[in-house]
Amino acid sequence: FQVKDTGLPAARVSVQLNDQDPANLDVMGQVLVELDDHMNADRFFHRAIAVDSRYAPAYFHLGILYSGLDDRDKAVYYLEQTLVYSANPAIRDQTQRLLSSYLP
16 A cells, blocks of 8 residues: 555665665565565565575565566575574464475
8 A cells, every 4th residue: 555655765764764774675675576676676685684694584575576476496495594594483384385385
């Protein structure tokens, strides 16, 4: 809802205020996914991981992004990384459900 008019400007401001916060970079990536700007979304998710290599939500969102782009190998890789770094039971459950569609 109002992603372009409200979400995008808010995400930009948060990144401008602190571009070393992986959560800010991850949210920007999520906004860009919603706007179908997959290339830049990918870039922001990777920036979040570059800032904090253990930031599980960025791995999760990359897995979802690549799932939507039908890139099985990348989707599986990033979803597996989510399981490595996330202790959140809800994210782990969602990740395992997504992975089950790829793995026997």
